[in-house]
Amino acid sequence: MSRFPELTSGSRPVGVVSFAQYDNVRREGAHNEVEMLMPVVAEVFGSIGITKDDVGFICSGSTDYLVGGPFSFVTALDAVGVWPPRAESHVEMDGAWALYEAWVLLQEGEIDAALVYCFGRSSPGDLSEILALQLDPYYLAPLWPDPTSLAALQAQALIDSGKATEADFAAVASRSRRAALSNPKAQVAYDRTTEELLAEDYEVTPLRRHALPPLTDGAAAVVLAAGEKAYEWCERPAFITGIDHRIETHSIGARDLTVSPSTTLAGEKAGVGHKGVDVAELHAPYAHQELILAEALALDEGVSRNPSGGALAANPMMSAGLIRIGESAKAIWSGQAGRAVAHATSGPCLQQNLVCVLEGV
Amino acid sequence: MADQAEIYTADHVLEYPYLRSVGPVVGAFLTGLRDGKVLGTKGTGGRVIVPPTEYDPETGEETAGMVEVGPEGTVTTWTWVARPRPKHPLPEPFAWVLVRFDGADTSFLHVLKASGPEAVASGMRVRPEFRTEGERVGHVKDISHFVAAGGAP
Amino acid sequence: MSEREPVTMMAAPIHLDYVFTAGVAQSKNLHGLEEGKFIGQRCPKCKKVYTLSRGSCPTDGVPTDEIVELPNTGTVTTYCVVNVPFAGQSIEIPYICAQILLDGANLSFMGLIQEMPTDEVRMGMRVEAVWVEPDELGPTMASVKYFRPNGEPDADYETYKEYL
Numbered sequence: 296m297s298r299f300p301e302l303t304s305g306s307r308p309v310g311v312v313s314f315a316q317y318d319n320v321r322r323e324g325a326h327n328e329v330e331m332l333m334p335v336v337a338e339v340f341g342s343i344g345i346t347k348d349d350v351g352f353i354c355s356g357s358t359d360y361l362v363g364g365p366f367s368f369v370t371a372l373d374a375v376g377v378w379p380p381r382a383e384s385h386v387e388m389d390g391a392w393a394l395y396e397a398w399v400l401l402q403e404g405e406i407d408a409a410l411v412y413c414f415g416r417s418s419p420g421d422l423s424e425i426l427a428l429q430l431d432p433y434y435l436a437p438l439w440p441d442p443t444s445l446a447a448l449q450a451q452a453l454i455d456s457g458k459a460t461e462a463d464f465a466a467v468a469s470r471s472r473r474a475a476l477s478n479p480k481a482q483v484a485y486d487r488t489t490e491e492l493l494a495e496d497y498e499v500t501p502l503r504r505h506a507l508p509p510l511t512d513g514a515a516a517v518v519l520a521a522g523e524k525a526y527e528w529c530e531r532p533a534f535i536t537g538i539d540h541r542i543e544t545h546s547i548g549a550r551d552l553t554v555s556p557s558t559t560l561a562g563e564k565a566g567v568g569h570k571g572v573d574v575a576e577l578h579a580p581y582a583h584q585e586l587i588l589a590e591a592l593a594l595d596e597g598v599s600r601n602p603s604g605g606a607l608a609a610n611p612m613m614s615a616g617l618i619r620i621g622e623s624a625k626a627i628w629s630g631q632a633g634r635a636v637a638h639a640t641s642g643p644c645l646q647q648n649l650v651c652v653l654e655g656v
Numbered sequence: 657m658a659d660q661a662e663i664y665t666a667d668h669v670l671e672y673p674y675l676r677s678v679g680p681v682v683g684a685f686l687t688g689l690r691d692g693k694v695l696g697t698k699g700t701g702g703r704v705i706v707p708p709t710e711y712d713p714e715t716g717e718e719t720a721g722m723v724e725v726g727p728e729g730t731v732t733t734w735t736w737v738a739r740p741r742p743k744h745p746l747p748e749p750f751a752w753v754l755v756r757f758d759g760a761d762t763s764f765l766h767v768l769k770a771s772g773p774e775a776v777a778s779g780m781r782v783r784p785e786f787r788t789e790g791e792r793v794g795h796v797k798d799i800s801h802f803v804a805a806g807g808a809p
Numbered sequence: 810m811s812e813r814e815p816v817t818m819m820a821a822p823i824h825l826d827y828v829f830t831a832g833v834a835q836s837k838n839l840h841g842l843e844e845g846k847f848i849g850q851r852c853p854k855c856k857k858v859y860t861l862s863r864g865s866c867p868t869d870g871v872p873t874d875e876i877v878e879l880p881n882t883g884t885v886t887t888y889c890v891v892n893v894p895f896a897g898q899s900i901e902i903p904y905i906c907a908q909i910l911l912d913g914a915n916l917s918f919m920g921l922i923q924e925m926p927t928d929e930v931r932m933g934m935r936v937e938a939v940w941v942e943p944d945e946l947g948p949t950m951a952s953v954k955y956f957r958p959n960g961e962p963d964a965d966y967e968t969y970k971e972y973l
Contacts, residue, residue, distance in 0.1 A: 325663050327832025330864045333872055347870065363670045363827040373863055376870030419668075420827045424743060432674075432821055433682045434707045435765055437796050439743035444752050447735035448765075455733065455778045499752075500736040500773050544713035548754050548763030549705065552733065664836045664948050668827040676819045686816040794816030 298526065300654040303537035303566030305402045310525035310532025311653065313518035314621030315339040319482040319609030322418040323512035328357075328367055331514045332374035332414055339410070339516040343528040347375055350518065351406025353383045354397045356390035356413035357613050360425050371414060382406075389413065390515060390617030391578075391639030391649050397519055398538055407524040414514035415612030422510060422612070429642060431545050443507055445643040446581040447499040449552040454501055456553045459586050461501050465492040467582040468505035468607055475604025482609040483509045506582035513611025515618050533624035533635070533653040537565030540649035545642070552644050558591035561650040562636075567592050573632035574599045576619035578639045580606045587645060588638060598636075602626065616640065620651050627655040678794075681710045684722050686794040692786050694726040696760050706760040707796075713762070726757035728783045728805045729764075736773035746801060751776045753802060768802040781805040834864030837876060839948035845940045849914050851875040857915035883911040883956070884964040885934040886972045890927045903927045909936060909956055910972050917972050924957035933969065935961035 299308040315338035317323075317331050340346055347353075353375060357368045364370075368385045377383060386392045390413025397409035423441035430436045453459045466489045475484035487505075495503040518528070525532035541557035541564075543550055562568070575598050579585035589600065601607075603622040606615045616639025623635035634654045641647040678686055681697055685708050688695035696704040697719040699712030706725055711718055734753045740746060745767045753776070754763035766784070770776050784799040792798040831839055834850060838861055841848035849858040850873035852866035859866070862873050888907035905922035907930065922930055923939075937959040946952045 324665070324830055325833060327830060327835060327863060330832045330834065330872075333865055333870065336870060360825075363668055363825060363829070370863060373865040373867040374870055376866060376868050378868040419829060420825055423741060424825060427743075428823065432676060433678060433686075433819060434796055437821065438745050438765065438767070439741070440752060440765065441741060441744075444735055444737060448733045448752060448754060451735055451778065452733040497736070497738065499738070502735075546705075546707070546709060546713040546762065548707075548732075548756075548765060549713040662836055662840065663833065664831040664839045666829045666831070668829040670823070670825045670827065672823040674821040674823065676821050678817060678819050682819075683816050686819060690813070690816060795819060 298656055300534050300536050300656055303569065303652065304535070304539060304564070305398070307402050307404060307521055308525070308534050309398055309401045309519050309521045310529065310534045311517055311620060311624035312520045312525050312529035312532050313339045313343045314516070314624055315342065316480055316515040316614070316618055316621065317513045319480055319511045319513040319611055321482065321510060321512070323416060324418070328362065328371050328414050328416070329374045331512070332371055332412060335514050335516045336374050336410070336412060339518055343518065345518070345528060347381070347410065350408045350410045351382060352397055352400050352409040353377070353381055354393040354409060354411050355385045356388050356393035356617065357385070357415060358387050360428060361416050361612055362419045375410065389613050389615065389639050389641055391620055391651070392540065392641070394517060394519065394617060394620060395538060395540060395649060398535060401519060401521045407522065408518065408520040410516065410518055411617065412514065412516035413614045413617050415614050416512040417510040417612055418512050435547065442643060443502065444499050445547065446584070447502045449644040450501050450506070450581065450583040452552045453583050453587065458553060459583060462489055462493060463586060464502070464506045464582040465489040467585045468492055471582070471601050471604050471607040472505070474602050475608035478603045478608055480609060481604050482511055484604060484608060502581065508580040508606050508610035511609045511611040513609060513614050515611070515614045515621060517617060517621055517624070529628065531628055531630065531655045533627035533655060535651055536654045537567070537652035538650070539564035540647065542647040545646065547643060550644070553587065555587050555591040555645050555648060558588055558638065558645065558648040558650065561648050562592045565650045565652045567636055567650060567652055570634055572598045572634055572636050574602060574623060574626045574635040576603060576605065576623045576635065576637045577601055578606055578616045578619045580610050580615070580640070582607060584645055592636060592638070592650070594636070616649065620653070623653050627653055630655070679710065681708050681719065684708070688722070689796070689798040690792045690794040692789065692792070693724055694757055694784065695722045696725045696757070697722055703761045704759055705762050706757050706764050723759070725759035726784070728781060729755040729757035729760070731768070731776070731778055731780045731782055732756050732763045733778055734768065734776050736776060745797060750801070753782065755782055755802060766799055766802055770804065775804070832864055834862050834873065838862065842950065842952045843946055843948045845943065845946050845952065847879040847881070847911055847938070849877040849879045849911070851877050858913060859916045860911055860914045860918050877913065879911045879913050881938045882959055883909045883914070883936055884969050885922070885930065885932060885936055886910050886917050886969045887932055888922065888930050890930065905930045907956070910969055915972070920953065921955040922957065923955040931963065933963040933966060935959050935964060
């Protein structure tokens, strides 16, 4: 039996071999971004006994709007220490897209390992206002619609389509928060029934508090290694067998919000349906979005969805997507899963989606 | 771990006085709003796109020509905001609505004034309330809000 | 139908409020400034001392935990004379803007040089900080009014050539 799985994307096996994340908290008031990242980077290297000298590329994901400081992604590099000068890149996106860039570079074969990290704080500013700025600047942003209101439009459309009910949203939240009880990094975890959750007041109809993600300050990091290097650092690497990302129009009124064609297409390109899936870590900040994603990826009932609690357990901006990949990798390292699907999203109402299929051998 | 009390924080304001060029398509739509009418553009297969874009959002093909739509339309989805945020268009509780103007094939985001969530539903007929001619400047908020067509429900 | 010109521009003002957190290391620096002192932080690996550290050694990526009190004196490593007026300028032109390496530090920072003719500034010039009045000191770089020549002979190029 080959030591490497069959690949749908790319031609070089690249594995997730290490993962670390900051404690997800409502407000990290004491430490700046560099101070948050340093322990995460130290852990992601230290847990597999390597240093920054062992990786040929560093790629990060973050957005300066969150802290209101220009080029915060450049200062964040001090958490790694880039002297002598390093090959580095940054995406103004979730770390999952930084991982994609690193994976592409690893496909070229010039380097064998890469560090991917990301950080995002929701506490310094008003996230609802900041995220309005990612919208169309002529038609949407001047109205300052907040992300929860936009998600609620999607949830109402889902109800109107007859595909789901408010009780279905509550069931997702109940399961996710219960699963989060066994995730030490979870910010919101509880054991409440669907009925209890349905007794909550609406935040904005038809979404109650339980259907919303928490506001989170956090950071995460992953080490990718190619070929034999992956086995050198990890007994059972989580190999990326398929990865793809797709985007839809930013004209929100031109989309059918009840479906996620970009997720479906990315899932097909990443080969989700080629074999059975044990675990799916879906980046669904709002409870109803998990239902849309599961349908888009055609996940059957047997798939364990968000055993970490997902983004409902902790939703650090620019990081919750990479954390889905990290949690999926953990499930493979432990043998709990043979094949996992990780998903990351960006933009309002699941506008852009990345799907990453991971397999152990 | 340092004592939280020793940590300095500071208020910090970020302001951008952006003045954006709107281009021929967005500009035509905003000019229409200023003149009290709603315009869309024709996309692939004659699909009418409102608010209009330079390209069909699905096919990416260039759009051509402006057509007047509405002013009435149908709510395609909605949400009730009981506690408006400071930057929201209305200070009192309101509904966000996606409105498909009569003659349009895509929907437009705006706010709807209503007595409460029980007075709002997908499929309801609505019409825009424009600001007065003197107040209109060529901006999406030249529409103050929507109301149920035919008066209060 | 309006007779007015078509709309070509749209005002899109943005205003966002933040609460900035300085973090552990920067708070120590700011506290020093409040007391009229420069604080340096030493890297446990390379032993370099950083002024105005954000808490990490930018070479080694490890916390700069050791606090080092730095003196008021330093060396101009490089400089420029500003002759161009710009919006928000608070100092009369021409003025000198210099990189200053405090004695015992391994990282320079930007400061103003005053109390001297602008055409006499030079690399290697020895300077000292002039602080605001004690009751005006605060957790800000504005606690340092400016630097001025301290009368010592210029530093040897060899002592600061690594910091240009």
